[in-house]
Amino acid sequence: MLIRCKDIFEFISEMYDSELEEEIFNDVMEHINHCERCLALYHTFNKTVDLYRSLKPVKLPAKKKRQFHRWLHIEIRKISVRYFRR
Amino acid sequence: MNTSVQTTKLKELPDETLVDLAKKGNTSAFEHLIKRHEDRIYSLIYRILNDKDETYDALQETVINAFQHLKNFRGKSTFLTWISRIAINCALMRKRAQKKYAISTDDGDNLPKYVDISNAEHITDWSSDPTLSMESKELKKVLNDSLQKIPEKYRNVIILKDLENRPIEEVAKTLNISVAATKSRLHRARMYLRWLLEQYVKQVYGTKYK
Ligand SMILES: [Zn+2]
Numbered sequence: 001m002l003i004r005c006k007d008i009f010e011f012i013s014e015m016y017d018s019e020l021e022e023e024i025f026n027d028v029m030e031h032i033n034h035c036e037r038c039l040a041l042y043h044t045f046n047k048t049v050d051l052y053r054s055l056k057p058v059k060l061p062a063k064k065k066r067q068f069h070r071w072l073h074i075e076i077r078k079i080s081v082r083y084f085r086r
Numbered sequence: 087m088n089t090s091v092q093t094t095k096l097k098e099l100p101d102e103t104l105v106d107l108a109k110k111g112n113t114s115a116f117e118h119l120i121k122r123h124e125d126r127i128y129s130l131i132y133r134i135l136n137d138k139d140e141t142y143d144a145l146q147e148t149v150i151n152a153f154q155h156l157k158n159f160r161g162k163s164t165f166l167t168w169i170s171r172i173a174i175n176c177a178l179m180r181k182r183a184q185k186k187y188a189i190s191t192d193d194g195d196n197l198p199k200y201v202d203i204s205n206a207e208h209i210t211d212w213s214s215d216p217t218l219s220m221e222s223k224e225l226k227k228v229l230n231d232s233l234q235k236i237p238e239k240y241r242n243v244i245i246l247k248d249l250e251n252r253p254i255e256e257v258a259k260t261l262n263i264s265v266a267a268t269k270s271r272l273h274r275a276r277m278y279l280r281w282l283l284e285q286y287v288k289q290v291y292g293t294k295y296k
Contacts, residue, residue: 047213
Protein backbone atom coordinates (compact mmCIF):
# COMPACT_ATOMS: atom_id res chain seq x y z
CA MET A 1 0.00 0.00 0.00
CA LEU A 2 1.32 3.41 -0.97
CA ILE A 3 1.33 5.62 2.08
CA ARG A 4 1.19 9.39 1.77
CA CYS A 5 1.58 12.02 4.51
CA LYS A 6 -2.19 12.46 4.50
CA ASP A 7 -2.62 8.81 5.49
CA ILE A 8 -0.34 9.21 8.47
CA PHE A 9 -2.68 11.88 9.84
CA GLU A 10 -5.53 9.41 9.43
CA PHE A 11 -3.83 6.42 11.01
CA ILE A 12 -1.88 8.01 13.80
CA SER A 13 -4.43 7.40 16.56
CA GLU A 14 -4.99 3.78 15.59
CA MET A 15 -1.25 3.34 15.51
CA TYR A 16 -0.99 4.61 19.03
CA ASP A 17 -3.59 2.07 20.13
CA SER A 18 -1.85 -0.71 18.14
CA GLU A 19 -4.98 -1.25 16.10
CA LEU A 20 -3.49 -1.13 12.62
CA GLU A 21 -3.15 -4.32 10.69
CA GLU A 22 0.41 -5.48 10.57
CA GLU A 23 0.82 -4.97 6.84
CA ILE A 24 -0.43 -1.37 6.91
CA PHE A 25 1.53 -0.74 10.07
CA ASN A 26 4.76 -1.77 8.36
CA ASP A 27 4.06 0.47 5.37
CA VAL A 28 3.22 3.35 7.68
CA MET A 29 6.42 2.91 9.66
CA GLU A 30 8.36 2.73 6.41
CA HIS A 31 6.93 6.12 5.41
CA ILE A 32 7.48 7.66 8.84
CA ASN A 33 11.10 6.63 8.89
CA HIS A 34 11.70 8.40 5.60
CA CYS A 35 9.60 11.51 6.16
CA GLU A 36 10.90 14.03 8.65
CA ARG A 37 7.57 15.77 9.00
CA CYS A 38 5.57 12.63 9.71
CA LEU A 39 8.24 11.44 12.11
CA ALA A 40 7.90 14.70 14.04
CA LEU A 41 4.13 14.36 14.07
CA TYR A 42 4.39 10.73 15.18
CA HIS A 43 6.73 11.59 18.07
CA THR A 44 4.84 14.66 19.27
CA PHE A 45 1.48 12.90 18.98
CA ASN A 46 2.69 9.91 20.99
CA LYS A 47 4.29 12.21 23.55
CA THR A 48 1.04 14.13 23.99
CA VAL A 49 -1.07 11.03 24.53
CA ASP A 50 1.59 9.53 26.82
CA LEU A 51 1.50 12.65 28.97
CA TYR A 52 -2.27 12.60 29.25
CA ARG A 53 -2.28 8.91 30.02
CA SER A 54 0.19 9.45 32.82
CA LEU A 55 -2.02 11.96 34.62
CA LYS A 56 -2.99 10.14 37.81
CA PRO A 57 -6.63 9.56 38.75
CA VAL A 58 -7.94 12.25 41.06
CA LYS A 59 -8.75 10.93 44.51
CA LEU A 60 -11.34 11.96 47.02
CA PRO A 61 -9.30 13.17 50.04
CA ALA A 62 -9.58 10.81 53.05
CA LYS A 63 -11.46 13.30 55.20
CA LYS A 64 -13.92 14.07 52.44
CA LYS A 65 -14.35 10.35 51.81
CA ARG A 66 -15.40 9.71 55.40
CA GLN A 67 -17.85 12.58 55.12
CA PHE A 68 -19.17 11.08 51.91
CA HIS A 69 -19.67 7.65 53.50
CA ARG A 70 -21.60 9.15 56.40
CA TRP A 71 -23.76 11.09 53.99
CA LEU A 72 -24.26 8.02 51.78
CA HIS A 73 -25.40 5.89 54.70
CA ILE A 74 -28.00 8.40 55.86
CA GLU A 75 -29.18 9.73 52.52
CA ILE A 76 -29.83 6.38 50.86
CA ARG A 77 -31.88 5.21 53.82
CA LYS A 78 -33.89 8.43 53.72
CA ILE A 79 -34.68 8.05 50.03
CA SER A 80 -35.36 4.36 50.45
CA VAL A 81 -38.01 5.03 53.09
CA ARG A 82 -39.75 7.30 50.64
CA TYR A 83 -39.49 4.80 47.78
CA PHE A 84 -40.01 1.40 49.28
CA ARG A 85 -42.23 1.96 52.29
CA ARG A 86 -44.92 4.25 51.05
CA MET B 87 -28.77 -10.37 62.82
CA ASN B 88 -25.00 -10.37 62.67
CA THR B 89 -24.27 -7.28 60.61
CA SER B 90 -20.52 -7.85 60.33
CA VAL B 91 -21.09 -11.21 58.65
CA GLN B 92 -23.64 -9.63 56.37
CA THR B 93 -21.18 -6.86 55.46
CA THR B 94 -18.44 -9.35 54.61
CA LYS B 95 -20.86 -11.23 52.43
CA LEU B 96 -21.93 -8.14 50.54
CA LYS B 97 -18.31 -7.25 49.88
CA GLU B 98 -17.80 -10.53 48.11
CA LEU B 99 -20.84 -10.29 45.88
CA PRO B 100 -20.52 -9.23 42.24
CA ASP B 101 -22.06 -5.96 41.04
CA GLU B 102 -25.03 -7.66 39.40
CA THR B 103 -26.12 -9.33 42.64
CA LEU B 104 -25.70 -6.12 44.60
CA VAL B 105 -27.83 -4.33 42.01
CA ASP B 106 -30.58 -6.94 42.39
CA LEU B 107 -30.50 -6.64 46.16
CA ALA B 108 -30.52 -2.85 45.98
CA LYS B 109 -33.50 -2.94 43.65
CA LYS B 110 -35.37 -4.88 46.31
CA GLY B 111 -34.64 -2.14 48.81
CA ASN B 112 -31.39 -3.37 50.38
CA THR B 113 -29.67 -0.05 51.02
CA SER B 114 -26.47 -1.69 52.31
CA ALA B 115 -26.06 -3.41 48.97
CA PHE B 116 -26.31 -0.08 47.20
CA GLU B 117 -23.83 1.49 49.61
CA HIS B 118 -21.38 -1.27 48.78
CA LEU B 119 -21.82 -0.73 45.09
CA ILE B 120 -21.10 2.96 45.43
CA LYS B 121 -18.09 2.41 47.68
CA ARG B 122 -16.71 -0.05 45.16
CA HIS B 123 -16.83 2.49 42.35
CA GLU B 124 -16.67 5.86 44.11
CA ASP B 125 -13.01 6.56 43.26
CA ARG B 126 -13.53 6.06 39.55
CA ILE B 127 -16.73 8.11 39.52
CA TYR B 128 -15.11 10.90 41.49
CA SER B 129 -12.10 11.01 39.20
CA LEU B 130 -14.28 11.02 36.10
CA ILE B 131 -16.38 13.94 37.36
CA TYR B 132 -13.30 15.84 38.48
CA ARG B 133 -11.81 15.65 34.97
CA ILE B 134 -14.89 17.37 33.64
CA LEU B 135 -15.38 19.99 36.33
CA ASN B 136 -11.80 20.64 37.46
CA ASP B 137 -13.05 21.81 40.85
CA LYS B 138 -13.11 19.80 44.10
CA ASP B 139 -16.26 21.24 45.67
CA GLU B 140 -18.26 21.07 42.47
CA THR B 141 -17.07 17.49 41.99
CA TYR B 142 -18.18 16.48 45.46
CA ASP B 143 -21.63 17.98 44.89
CA ALA B 144 -21.94 16.28 41.51
CA LEU B 145 -20.90 12.98 43.08
CA GLN B 146 -23.74 13.23 45.61
CA GLU B 147 -26.14 14.15 42.84
CA THR B 148 -24.98 11.14 40.82
CA VAL B 149 -25.53 8.78 43.72
CA ILE B 150 -29.04 10.05 44.45
CA ASN B 151 -29.91 9.95 40.78
CA ALA B 152 -28.57 6.42 40.40
CA PHE B 153 -30.49 5.15 43.40
CA GLN B 154 -33.72 6.73 42.25
CA HIS B 155 -33.38 5.30 38.74
CA LEU B 156 -31.93 1.94 39.62
CA LYS B 157 -35.13 0.20 38.56
CA ASN B 158 -34.40 1.40 34.99
CA PHE B 159 -31.00 -0.29 34.97
CA ARG B 160 -31.50 -3.48 32.99
CA GLY B 161 -27.96 -4.76 33.07
CA LYS B 162 -27.30 -4.22 29.37
CA SER B 163 -24.04 -2.58 30.39
CA THR B 164 -21.98 -2.88 33.54
CA PHE B 165 -23.05 -0.90 36.58
CA LEU B 166 -19.94 1.25 36.26
CA THR B 167 -20.79 2.15 32.66
CA TRP B 168 -24.35 2.96 33.63
CA ILE B 169 -23.46 5.13 36.60
CA SER B 170 -20.67 6.81 34.63
CA ARG B 171 -23.27 8.00 32.16
CA ILE B 172 -25.26 9.54 35.01
CA ALA B 173 -22.09 11.08 36.44
CA ILE B 174 -21.15 12.65 33.11
CA ASN B 175 -24.63 14.11 32.74
CA CYS B 176 -24.58 15.56 36.26
CA ALA B 177 -21.13 17.01 35.67
CA LEU B 178 -22.05 18.51 32.30
CA MET B 179 -25.19 20.16 33.66
CA ARG B 180 -23.02 21.87 36.24
CA LYS B 181 -20.34 22.76 33.78
CA ARG B 182 -22.78 24.38 31.40
CA ALA B 183 -24.03 26.49 34.28
CA GLN B 184 -20.50 27.74 34.94
CA LYS B 185 -20.09 30.93 33.00
CA LYS B 186 -16.34 30.61 32.76
CA TYR B 187 -16.66 27.65 30.42
CA ALA B 188 -19.36 29.16 28.25
CA ILE B 189 -17.12 29.00 25.17
CA SER B 190 -16.57 25.27 25.29
CA THR B 191 -20.27 24.43 25.08
CA ASP B 192 -19.89 24.67 21.31
CA ASP B 193 -20.74 21.27 19.90
CA GLY B 194 -17.37 20.91 18.29
CA ASP B 195 -18.52 20.59 14.72
CA ASN B 196 -16.47 23.65 13.94
CA LEU B 197 -13.36 22.15 15.39
CA PRO B 198 -10.52 24.36 14.23
CA LYS B 199 -8.53 23.56 11.16
CA TYR B 200 -5.42 22.67 13.10
CA VAL B 201 -6.84 19.28 13.87
CA ASP B 202 -6.28 18.59 10.22
CA ILE B 203 -2.73 19.70 9.83
CA SER B 204 -2.04 17.66 6.74
CA ASN B 205 -1.28 20.87 4.89
CA ALA B 206 0.99 22.30 7.53
CA GLU B 207 4.33 23.41 6.15
CA HIS B 208 6.57 22.11 8.83
CA ILE B 209 6.31 20.18 12.08
CA THR B 210 9.04 20.40 14.66
CA ASP B 211 9.84 17.52 16.93
CA TRP B 212 9.67 18.85 20.47
CA SER B 213 8.80 15.46 21.96
CA SER B 214 12.05 14.87 23.81
CA ASP B 215 12.30 18.27 25.38
CA PRO B 216 13.46 17.59 28.95
CA THR B 217 10.97 20.05 30.45
CA LEU B 218 8.04 17.97 29.24
CA SER B 219 8.21 15.86 32.35
CA MET B 220 5.35 14.90 34.60
CA GLU B 221 7.37 16.22 37.54
CA SER B 222 6.53 19.71 36.34
CA LYS B 223 3.53 21.26 38.04
CA GLU B 224 3.31 23.82 35.30
CA LEU B 225 3.04 21.12 32.66
CA LYS B 226 0.25 19.41 34.58
CA LYS B 227 -1.61 22.68 34.68
CA VAL B 228 -1.10 23.19 30.96
CA LEU B 229 -2.42 19.70 30.24
CA ASN B 230 -5.48 20.19 32.43
CA ASP B 231 -6.19 23.64 31.07
CA SER B 232 -5.91 22.38 27.50
CA LEU B 233 -8.42 19.67 28.33
CA GLN B 234 -10.87 22.35 29.41
CA LYS B 235 -10.43 24.13 26.10
CA ILE B 236 -11.56 21.37 23.79
CA PRO B 237 -15.25 20.94 22.92
CA GLU B 238 -17.35 18.75 25.17
CA LYS B 239 -17.96 15.85 22.82
CA TYR B 240 -14.23 15.39 22.26
CA ARG B 241 -13.32 15.96 25.86
CA ASN B 242 -15.65 13.25 27.17
CA VAL B 243 -14.04 10.68 24.92
CA ILE B 244 -10.47 11.50 25.84
CA ILE B 245 -11.28 11.64 29.56
CA LEU B 246 -12.81 8.18 29.50
CA LYS B 247 -10.30 6.56 27.15
CA ASP B 248 -6.94 8.12 27.92
CA LEU B 249 -7.33 9.50 31.43
CA GLU B 250 -9.67 6.98 33.00
CA ASN B 251 -8.29 4.15 30.91
CA ARG B 252 -11.60 2.58 29.93
CA PRO B 253 -11.82 0.23 26.93
CA ILE B 254 -13.08 1.83 23.72
CA GLU B 255 -16.29 -0.27 23.65
CA GLU B 256 -17.11 0.87 27.16
CA VAL B 257 -16.46 4.51 26.22
CA ALA B 258 -18.86 4.14 23.29
CA LYS B 259 -21.53 2.59 25.53
CA THR B 260 -21.11 5.23 28.19
CA LEU B 261 -21.52 8.05 25.69
CA ASN B 262 -24.18 6.19 23.73
CA ILE B 263 -22.35 6.56 20.40
CA SER B 264 -20.89 4.02 17.99
CA VAL B 265 -17.38 2.64 18.37
CA ALA B 266 -16.47 4.25 15.03
CA ALA B 267 -17.66 7.66 16.22
CA THR B 268 -15.76 7.16 19.46
CA LYS B 269 -12.54 6.41 17.60
CA SER B 270 -13.02 9.38 15.31
CA ARG B 271 -13.61 11.75 18.23
CA LEU B 272 -10.66 10.29 20.09
CA HIS B 273 -8.44 10.91 17.10
CA ARG B 274 -9.53 14.53 16.77
CA ALA B 275 -9.27 15.18 20.49
CA ARG B 276 -5.74 13.86 20.58
CA MET B 277 -4.75 15.89 17.53
CA TYR B 278 -6.24 18.99 19.10
CA LEU B 279 -4.41 18.43 22.37
CA ARG B 280 -1.16 17.81 20.49
CA TRP B 281 -1.60 21.13 18.77
CA LEU B 282 -2.35 22.93 22.05
CA LEU B 283 0.73 21.42 23.67
CA GLU B 284 2.78 22.50 20.67
CA GLN B 285 1.57 26.08 21.12
CA TYR B 286 2.71 25.95 24.73
CA VAL B 287 6.11 24.55 23.86
CA LYS B 288 6.65 27.15 21.16
CA GLN B 289 5.54 29.93 23.44
CA VAL B 290 7.92 28.85 26.19
CA TYR B 291 10.89 28.14 23.98
CA GLY B 292 10.32 30.70 21.29
CA THR B 293 12.92 30.30 18.59
CA LYS B 294 14.12 26.85 19.67
CA TYR B 295 11.17 25.13 17.99
CA LYS B 296 10.28 27.58 15.23
ZN1 LIG C 1 5.07 12.10 5.45
